Amino acid sequence: MPTIKSSYLGNLRTESEHVQSGTTILTDAPVDNNGKGEKFSPTDLVSSALGSCMVTIMGIVAARDSVELTGLTWEVTKIMQASPRKIQEIVVDFHWETPVEDEVMIKKLKNAARTCPVALSLDPAIKQTINFNF
Template sequence: MPTIKSTYLENLRTTSEHLQSGTKIITDAPVDNNGKGEAFSPTDLVASALASCMVTIMGIVAQRKGEDLKGLNWEVTKVMDSNPRKIKEIIIDFSWEQPLEDHKLVQQLKNAAKTCPVALSLSQDVVQTVNFNF
């Protein structure tokens, strides 16, 4: 059974629906690649997916220990390469003003992030720079 159903709209724009939830997203080509840049580009979604996957896996580890990741924030920077055009590097900067006091658990969270399914699925050519500012 399909997970996602997508349609090309026009002018380098697509829409995708997550079939189980009905949630929809739109992608748009970036301005530097003939698009309008009015929505996430497909490569933006890849970069965002990496960070979201890391946090999801960290959240699972935290929940198992009876902890919460409340207040964890992150910023994602996507660096593109050319010829061929592809993602060269994804930089994720995690910030947490009040991290857990259990230093062993914090290290487990960091390890979990780096081995999330998206991180393991990306090509070795995509540099994953992850900064844990906590």
């Protein structure tokens, strides 16, 4: 059974459905590549997936040690290369208002983030700049 079913809607827009949940997302080509830029672009989703995967794995590690990640936020910046057009760098800036004060746990969380499945799946040519502001 497929994980995702997608279709082209025209005008550089796609729709993808997560089969198990029925959730859908739309993508547009970005403005700088002939699109409307009204939705996430496919490369935006890749970049967003990195931050979300990092936090998901951090959450799994935190839950094992009864640590709460409440207040953890992040921003993702995607940097594109012009030729060939591809993602050159993804910058993830984590912010945590009230981090745990356990340095061993902080080290575990940072390691979990850096070794999440998306981070490990991205081409090594894509620079991953991760800033832990906590």
